[in-house]
Amino acid sequence: VGLEQVTGLGSAPETDELELSLLGPGWGECVLVHLGGGVWITIDSCVDNSSAEYRSLALSYLNQIGVAADQSVMLVLCTHWHDNHIGGLAQIVDHCQQADFFLSSALQDEQFAAMVRAYQKGALVAGGSGVTEIDRIFDCLRRSRRPAGLAIQDRRIFRLDGEDSGHGLECLVWSLSLSDAQVARFLAGLSFPSAGQTKARCHPMRPNHQTVVVWIEIGETKILLGGDLEETEEQRTGWSVIVRSPTRPSGQASILKIPHHGSQNGHSDCVWRKMLVQEPFALLTPWNRGSKLPTPDDVTRIVGLTPNAYSTATLAARRVKRRSPPVEKTLRELGVNVRPSEPRTGLLRMRKRRPGSWRLECFNGACHLSEVHSQPDRISR
Amino acid sequence: MTISSVAFQKSQDTATRGQRDPQLSAALSEPELSPFYEDQPRDTTAISGAPGPDYNVLEGERERKTVPAGHAQNTRVADERERLRRQDVILLPHEPSFESIDRPSFVAIQEWEGHVIDVADTTFLARLTDLNVGAERAEEEVQLLISDLSDDDRAMLAVGRVFRWAIGYQRSPGGSKRRVSQIVFRRLPQWTRKELDLALAEGRAIVREIQWD
Numbered sequence: 001v002g003l004e005q006v007t008g009l010g011s012a013p014e015t016d017e018l019e020l021s022l023l024g025p026g027w028g029e030c031v032l033v034h035l036g037g038g039v040w041i042t043i044d045s046c047v048d049n050s051s052a053e054y055r056s057l058a059l060s061y062l063n064q065i066g067v068a069a070d071q072s073v074m075l076v077l078c079t080h081w082h083d084n085h086i087g088g089l090a091q092i093v094d095h096c097q098q099a100d101f102f103l104s105s106a107l108q109d110e111q112f113a114a115m116v117r118a119y120q121k122g123a124l125v126a127g128g129s130g131v132t133e134i135d136r137i138f139d140c141l142r143r144s145r146r147p148a149g150l151a152i153q154d155r156r157i158f159r160l161d162g163e164d165s166g167h168g169l170e171c172l173v174w175s176l177s178l179s180d181a182q183v184a185r186f187l188a189g190l191s192f193p194s195a196g197q198t199k200a201r202c203h204p205m206r207p208n209h210q211t212v213v214v215w216i217e218i219g220e221t222k223i224l225l226g227g228d229l230e231e232t233e234e235q236r237t238g239w240s241v242i243v244r245s246p247t248r249p250s251g252q253a254s255i256l257k258i259p260h261h262g263s264q265n266g267h268s269d270c271v272w273r274k275m276l277v278q279e280p281f282a283l284l285t286p287w288n289r290g291s292k293l294p295t296p297d298d299v300t301r302i303v304g305l306t307p308n309a310y311s312t313a314t315l316a317a318r319r320v321k322r323r324s325p326p327v328e329k330t331l332r333e334l335g336v337n338v339r340p341s342e343p344r345t346g347l348l349r350m351r352k353r354r355p356g357s358w359r360l361e362c363f364n365g366a367c368h369l370s371e372v373h374s375q376p377d378r379i380s381r
Numbered sequence: 382m383t384i385s386s387v388a389f390q391k392s393q394d395t396a397t398r399g400q401r402d403p404q405l406s407a408a409l410s411e412p413e414l415s416p417f418y419e420d421q422p423r424d425t426t427a428i429s430g431a432p433g434p435d436y437n438v439l440e441g442e443r444e445r446k447t448v449p450a451g452h453a454q455n456t457r458v459a460d461e462r463e464r465l466r467r468q469d470v471i472l473l474p475h476e477p478s479f480e481s482i483d484r485p486s487f488v489a490i491q492e493w494e495g496h497v498i499d500v501a502d503t504t505f506l507a508r509l510t511d512l513n514v515g516a517e518r519a520e521e522e523v524q525l526l527i528s529d530l531s532d533d534d535r536a537m538l539a540v541g542r543v544f545r546w547a548i549g550y551q552r553s554p555g556g557s558k559r560r561v562s563q564i565v566f567r568r569l570p571q572w573t574r575k576e577l578d579l580a581l582a583e584g585r586a587i588v589r590e591i592q593w594d
């Protein structure tokens with residue numbers, strides 16, 4: 001079932017009610033936050049991989065719960081450019097004309113924009129160039145002449161007054177990256193093609209040095225959204241530069257969007273020790289590209305750190321598409337398994353009124369992290 | 382009695398795939414078939430043209446049959462043969478031309494376009510776009526053996542490279558038929574200096590025209 005067909009999503013949160021929703025995995029992942037007072041922010045974007053249409057799930061979800069996105073979304077943020085992380089983001093940028101738009105400061109570089117154009121124009125393959133979405137976003141920004149803000153380390157990028165928030169609390173949104181060193185590493189690793197090189201699909205660079213990490217403060221409630229940032233064991237990049245920063249906002253977050261699908265290389269002990277409360281809510285979208293993330297070891301590690309860990313979907317095998325008997329027979333003889341590349345798209349939704357505690361809801365296969373490798377029909381509710 | 386001799390042209394040469402004898406197209410009243418290397422799903426029957434008639438028509442006592450000229454190797458020709466058989470036309474193998482001797486045909490029944498996302502020691506991982514259903518996104522993936530690739534294709538194996546994977550039936554010139562799986566890495570063109578200069582100019586224009594805040 002596609003997420004758009006899921007019933008029971010209910011209505012929009014009350015004006016004084018906070019919401020954090022994580023959608024994915026599909027073509028991307030998306031975080032939606034209702035700060036209060038009918039003001040929403042979106043981070044990254046996702047297209048349902050069960051849907052035949054390439055449509056932003058964030059816009060669909062907001063529409064389903066009765067929120068007019070074009071009137072309510074006030075901040076749109078792109079943490080990094082990978083096509084498989086921001087599917088449909090250009091639709092959000094285009095639709096939410098009142099919203100401030102921010103993206104990684106590294107993407108302001110001419111060489112990066114040239115790389116996008118080269119790969120996009122050289123796209124001769126089914127399945128896209130690998131830079132399609134960021135190309136659409138650049139095109140949208142050029143046409144609309146809307147300003148694009150740059151997310152850099154420890155920059156306050158959005159503020160909602162207590163008077164407008166519906167609950168009386170001031171809301172602040174910060175970008176905690178990119179540091180100068182992260183930008184430099186990213187630009188040094190750009191893969192601009194050279195003359196004579198065979199055209200190919202653009203492939204993401206590793207490690208990911210260009211993810212924007214987001215910090216949200218709603219009164220005493222803090223939220224840390226880790227994007228896809230990987231730890232590098234280098235003091236000036238990765239998570240180390242964020243944890244060590246003397247200028248980052250203080251406090252400890254009670255909700256973590258786990259970076260990089262729970263992988264070991266996205267993990268930092270220092271983050272859990274210094275930036276999070278004890279046993280925070282930890283949410284992730286799983287990943288199923290060759291090696292599955294999180295691995296069973298990752299699950300053990302995360303669940304050992306907090307019992308409140310959840311995934312938007314399970315990694316159980318999705319139903320394989322049925323093909324004609326000769327094709328099925330050939331695949332069997334070859335010993336290969338053509339499988340859906342992503343799990344079903346699910347939704348984790350957390351809501352909270354003041355005073356009160358977070359209430360978590362799981363939709364369309366979302367589950368406790370300990371069940372992420374289980375079959376969907378065996379998940380307890 | 383009418384006796385007709387038929388030769389079926391086979392094509393293995395990928396360079397000639399996609400060509401089709403216009404007379405046969407007209408005779409069969411079918412839309413043009415999509416060539417193997419176009420981004421078209423469905424029927425990828427390869428037909429190659431060659432000069433001269435392939436059907437030798439001999440007059441019988443009862444009727445005279447004219448048979449369309451041209452070389453063919455798709456299944457619709459089998460239908461044509463069946464029709465002729467019912468009309469008392471005997472089809473005899475025509476002495477094959479030199480070109481037709483070693484040119485098996487290939488009719489795809491399932492096609493994907495794949496791009497390589499990881500290469501290991503003995504296998505590579507790829508994302509697949511199902512061309513049979515006209516998918517626009519790579520929604521499936523597969524792990525394939527490197528040893529299954531030809532030497533030429535093995536040299537092209539790298540992350541980001543694009544290939545076609547087809548499963549279908551191969552018919553030999555002798556008429557035998559077997560199921561095959563065929564992976565061919567696409568020989569995409571190379572970037573030219575001119576294209577890259579243009580991309581650099583466009584990159585500069587993008588950065589200049591966006592109002593960075």
